[in-house]
Amino acid sequence: MSDESNETADQVPAAEADEITIELKKPVTAHGKEITRIVCRRPTAGDIMDVGNPVHLSFREDNKTPEISFNDKRMGAMIALLGGVPPSTVKQLAPRDFVSACWALQSFFLPA
Numbered sequence: 001m002s003d004e005s006n007e008t009a010d011q012v013p014a015a016e017a018d019e020i021t022i023e024l025k026k027p028v029t030a031h032g033k034e035i036t037r038i039v040c041r042r043p044t045a046g047d048i049m050d051v052g053n054p055v056h057l058s059f060r061e062d063n064k065t066p067e068i069s070f071n072d073k074r075m076g077a078m079i080a081l082l083g084g085v086p087p088s089t090v091k092q093l094a095p096r097d098f099v100s101a102c103w104a105l106q107s108f109f110l111p112a
Contacts, residue, residue, distance in 0.1 A: 022039075
């Protein structure tokens, strides 16, 4: 008997989740407290209209291979907005934490 899916009934794909938790390797300060995670809510169309879409999807010349890139300023603003933290907190993130956050949130901003 083959089990093709390791997902349990309560696991939800990131793009369909109501929130995504970003675990930080290096703590930062938000609202005067040290934090080790940022919990980001699902964005709304209004959030994208206010900040702009932080994810760009394009295709290579073969029209088959997708390329995803991030607008760092928009993504930083989106992390702050969705995570309820000040922009100064996002600016404190270690580079790997910032890039991990970008990849964690990217599915919210791509077509289904």
